[in-house]
Amino acid sequence: xxxxxxxxxxxxxxxxxxxxxxxxxETRLDNDKDMLEALKALSGFFSANNLRSRRNLRxxxxxxxxAINEEFLSAFQAVKEQLDSVYGDVQAMNDCCSDxxxxxxxxxxxxxxxxxxxxxxxxxxxxxxxxxxxxxxxxEKFQLKSDxxxxxxxxxxxxxxxxxxxxxxxxxxxxxxxxxxxxxNQQTAxxxxxxxxxxxxxxxxxxxxxxxxxECRILTSDSPDISPVLCQxxxxxxxxxxxxxxxxxxxxxxxxxxVVRGFIDALTRGGPGGTPRPIELHSHDPxxxxxxxxxxxxxxxxxxxxxxxxxLRLCEASNASFEELLGHITEGICRPFKxxxxxxxxxxxxxxxxxxxxxxxxxxxxxxxxxxxxxxxILTTIAEVQDLSHRMFFNSLSCHANRLLDKVDLxxxxxxxxxxxxxxxxxxxxxLACHDASVVPVDDKKQDYKQxxxxxxxxxxxxxxxxxxxxxxxxxxxxxINCIYLIQSTLALYQFTDTRLEMLQAQTDAHVDTLTSEQAxxxxxxxxLTLLYNGVQQQAELQAPLSHLQGMDSIxxxxxxxxxxxxxxxxxxxTLPQCSLLLGTLVRETLKRRSVELICQAYQQMYAAITNxxxxxxxxxxxxxxxxxxxxxxxx
Amino acid sequence: MAAGPYNYSYIFKYIIIGDMGVGKxxxxxxxxxxxxxxxxxxxxxxxxGTRIIEVTGQKIKLQIWDTAGQERFRAVTRSYYxxxxxxxxxxxxxxxxxxxxxxxxxxxxxxxxxxxxxxxLIGNKCDLDAQRDVTYEEAKQxxxxxxxxxxxxxxxxxxxxxxxFLDTAKKIxxxxxxxxxxxxxxxxxxxxxxxxxxxxxxxDQPPSKEGCxx
Ligand SMILES: Nc1nc2c(ncn2[C@@H]2O[C@H](COP(=O)(O)OP(=O)(O)OP(=O)(O)O)[C@@H](O)[C@H]2O)c(=O)[nH]1
Ligand SMILES: [Mg+2]
Numbered sequence: 001x002x003x004x005x006x007x008x009x010x011x012x013x014x015x016x017x018x019x020x021x022x023x024x025x026e027t028r029l030d031n032d033k034d035m036l037e038a039l040k041a042l043s044g045f046f047s048a049n050n051l052r053s054r055r056n057l058r059x060x061x062x063x064x065x066x067a068i069n070e071e072f073l074s075a076f077q078a079v080k081e082q083l084d085s086v087y088g089d090v091q092a093m094n095d096c097c098s099d100x101x102x103x104x105x106x107x108x109x110x111x112x113x114x115x116x117x118x119x120x121x122x123x124x125x126x127x128x129x130x131x132x133x134x135x136x137x138x139x140e141k142f143q144l145k146s147d148x149x150x151x152x153x154x155x156x157x158x159x160x161x162x163x164x165x166x167x168x169x170x171x172x173x174x175x176x177x178x179x180x181x182x183x184x185n186q187q188t189a190x191x192x193x194x195x196x197x198x199x200x201x202x203x204x205x206x207x208x209x210x211x212x213x214x215e216c217r218i219l220t221s222d223s224p225d226i227s228p229v230l231c232q233x234x235x236x237x238x239x240x241x242x243x244x245x246x247x248x249x250x251x252x253x254x255x256x257x258x259v260v261r262g263f264i265d266a267l268t269r270g271g272p273g274g275t276p277r278p279i280e281l282h283s284h285d286p287x288x289x290x291x292x293x294x295x296x297x298x299x300x301x302x303x304x305x306x307x308x309x310x311x312l313r314l315c316e317a318s319n320a321s322f323e324e325l326l327g328h329i330t331e332g333i334c335r336p337f338k339x340x341x342x343x344x345x346x347x348x349x350x351x352x353x354x355x356x357x358x359x360x361x362x363x364x365x366x367x368x369x370x371x372x373x374x375x376x377x378i379l380t381t382i383a384e385v386q387d388l389s390h391r392m393f394f395n396s397l398s399c400h401a402n403r404l405l406d407k408v409d410l411x412x413x414x415x416x417x418x419x420x421x422x423x424x425x426x427x428x429x430x431x432l433a434c435h436d437a438s439v440v441p442v443d444d445k446k447q448d449y450k451q452x453x454x455x456x457x458x459x460x461x462x463x464x465x466x467x468x469x470x471x472x473x474x475x476x477x478x479x480x481i482n483c484i485y486l487i488q489s490t491l492a493l494y495q496f497t498d499t500r501l502e503m504l505q506a507q508t509d510a511h512v513d514t515l516t517s518e519q520a521x522x523x524x525x526x527x528x529l530t531l532l533y534n535g536v537q538q539q540a541e542l543q544a545p546l547s548h549l550q551g552m553d554s555i556x557x558x559x560x561x562x563x564x565x566x567x568x569x570x571x572x573x574x575t576l577p578q579c580s581l582l583l584g585t586l587v588r589e590t591l592k593r594r595s596v597e598l599i600c601q602a603y604q605q606m607y608a609a610i611t612n613x614x615x616x617x618x619x620x621x622x623x624x625x626x627x628x629x630x631x632x633x634x635x636x
Numbered sequence: 637m638a639a640g641p642y643n644y645s646y647i648f649k650y651i652i653i654g655d656m657g658v659g660k661x662x663x664x665x666x667x668x669x670x671x672x673x674x675x676x677x678x679x680x681x682x683x684x685g686t687r688i689i690e691v692t693g694q695k696i697k698l699q700i701w702d703t704a705g706q707e708r709f710r711a712v713t714r715s716y717y718x719x720x721x722x723x724x725x726x727x728x729x730x731x732x733x734x735x736x737x738x739x740x741x742x743x744x745x746x747x748x749x750x751x752x753x754x755x756x757l758i759g760n761k762c763d764l765d766a767q768r769d770v771t772y773e774e775a776k777q778x779x780x781x782x783x784x785x786x787x788x789x790x791x792x793x794x795x796x797x798x799x800x801f802l803d804t805a806k807k808i809x810x811x812x813x814x815x816x817x818x819x820x821x822x823x824x825x826x827x828x829x830x831x832x833x834x835x836x837x838x839x840d841q842p843p844s845k846e847g848c849x850x
Contacts, residue, residue, distance in 0.1 A: 276718040295715030
């Protein structure tokens with residue numbers, strides 16, 4: 001069956017009609033949109049199906065198509081026109097662009113020069129900026145700012161501010177920095193700046209000086225208010241030694257008058273309500289009056305030194321100028337001080353008071369000398385019045401000593417001291433005692449003692465000798481021993497009297513020798529042995545035996561020896577009255593001992609002579625029953 | 637610059653008195669140097685020390701005069717009482733004799749200083765309590781009877797030394813505040829350094845050229 005069908009189909013296809021028909025039959029109108037559109041469009045104008053219309057259909061359609069094409073054409077005409085205008089615009093734009101490109105090119109060509117100029121300028125500006133920085137730095141370093149200048153000139157009231165010193169230091173710095181400039185090729189600038197700074201400095205120093213001077217001038221109160229700014233001002237002034245010196249002079253003058261005023265006030269006005277009392281109220285008491293003045297001077301000097309140290313604490317003022325200034329400040333009180341002390345000294349008669357004053361002045365000379373220099377006026381003044389007091393003292397001592405020699409008293413019956421001796425020794429004691437209580441260095445003391453002793457002791461001894469000159473030997477010796485003894489015992493209490501004591505001892509010894517032999521002779525004489533003793537002494541020159549000589553025969557000698565024996569029983573019975581008047585126990589004993597020695601010696605010689613057969617004494621045992629040893633023992 | 641040891645508004649003058657060897661110089665040394673001087677020689681005449689202290693915010697410079705206690709210097713030291721604002725009267729608690737002499741020292745102090753002088757009694761060497769010869773109570777009573785301030789101190793250990801000096805200064809300062817101490821009077825023992833600026837000196841006057849080479 002399929003073959004048949006296939007055969008059918010192929011035969012049908014070969015037939016054009018059938019093909020056509022098939023095609024038409026196969027046409028699915030529903031799906032052919034074009035066809036549907038076409039039919040729809042056809043139905044728009046093919047309103048009536050008639051012959052004419054069928055005949056004219058083609059032309060109608062063609063007409064219609066033509067109309068449409070015409071419409072289309074006209075529509076496109078508009079489009080074309082528009083496109084043409086767009087084209088024209090684009091063309092214009094293109095022209096414009098190329099014109100611009102050209103112009104840009106030209107501009108670029110032109111700016112190239114500009115650019116390079118700018119770069120150059122830029123570089124130039126950088127250099128300039130750098131230069132500006134350098135210039136600023138230079139100005140910073142070498143010029144003062146306006147407020148600095150203002151500080152330097154100062155406010156109208158003339159006060160000095162601390163900043164002043166900073167600026168001044170800067171001016172100085174700049175001035176010295178300019179020297180660096182002078183070594184470079186900036187010499188003109190250097191010179192100019194230097195000159196400007198020099199001017200600034202001058203006026204600044206001028207101002208500084210005036211301020212300092214004024215400030216110093218008013219430091220006249222008891223205790224000056226030394227401000228830190230003033231110290232700085234002086235420190236800064238040091239660069240101008242002359243100004244510095246004048247400022248200090250001003251200070252010195254102010255302080256000097258303050259010190260004088262203070263001194264006069266203390267002398268005449270005293271403290272509040274009169275306590276402490278004015279120093280002059282004690283002018284009747286020489287020691288207190290002078291002591292108060294000296295203590296005041298001491299304290300004022302110490303205080304002034306402190307103030308001065310405060311003032312100059314920032315300065316390197318030399319020691320010499322410091323001392324000089326302190327000397328100047330304290331110089332003012334010299335006159336009022338000296339006048340008063342001199343008056344005290346010349347109206348004082350008492351040696352002891354004068355000596356105390358002398359010591360006081362010496363002490364203060366030493367004490368104040370530790371504060372001020374040795375060539376300061378105040379110290380010289382104290383030395384002067386001390387010298388005066390020294391002379392017045394020795395003057396008074398010498399006067400006293402001279403009076404001793406003018407009127408020499410006779411020695412009293414007891415051979416003791418005269419009243420002028422005791423008085424003088426009392427004076428000496430008083431004088432030496434006040435040295436004991438004094439405050440003076442030992443060296444001075446030694447020197448003084450020597451001088452005092454020779455001033456008093458020598459005339460004293462002279463006086464004693466003169467007063468003793470009318471006495472017999474024994475009285476004189478005893479009297480001198482007594483006088484010297486008193487002098488010795490006075491001196492023995494003090495230092496530095498050893499040489500004197502030695503000398504006095506030698507004199508005593510001489511007198512003791514005299515007295516010793518007098519005592520021994522007295523004993524021999526009283527027992528009647530003088531003749532025999534003298535004979536024994538001279539036996540060498542005698543031809544005959546002693547017993548043959550007159551007064552030396554056995555019987556006489558025997559009776560004398562008997563008397564001697566009773567002396568041995570009570571030796572004190574034959575003591576010279578002058579010897580018992582001796583004041584010193586030691587001297588009395590020495591005398592006794594040595595006269596006994598002498599007597600023993602004499603006895604021994606006589607004993608030897610008597611027992612010697614050459615002298616032909618009989619029964620010597622009866623004449624001299626005691627051996628010399630026994631006699632010594634008895635007398636010891 | 638404004639600081640430092642040189643700025644003070646008052647100077648008070650002190651005097652230290654008492655028998656020899658009671659430790660006056662040691663007290664001064666302890667106060668000024670904060671050290672004990674074990675073998676201190678006898679003072680010859682007078683010596684002098686300073687220190688700046690602060691009392692209720694005021695800087696005060698103390699100018700202290702240390703006197704010799706030895707009798708032979710009495711005539712010299714008496715002249716230094718004048719114008720003292722404070723007197724420190726010292727005895728040694730281990731030596732009764734130094735205490736017994738106080739009345740004579742006190743008489744001197746009263747006669748020779750001004751009525752406002754502050755007198756401070758110090759019993760020194762209180763470190764030597766074992767050798768004590770004067771009781772605290774006894775001295776305290778003496779001080780009260782005579783209107784004195786009183787402390788026991790030791791120059792060796794430093795105990796109470798500051799207080800003695802400072803309390804004296806406080807009392808003096810108080811007297812100034814009360815107005816009982818007249819600063820203007822000479823020899824009050826106190827000197828005032830005005831802290832307030834003075835009337836400024838005008839600089840407008842023509843510069844004085846005399847004597848100036850510049
Ligand atoms: N244990 C002890 N010893 C002291 C104290 N203070 C002083 N001394 C000793 O006491 C002695 C005398 O002291 P100084 O300060 O010289 O006495 P002074 O009162 O100044 O004596 P003068 O100058 O002669 O009047 C010294 O050997 C000191 O060492 C103290 O607080 N304790
Ligand atoms: Mg001392």
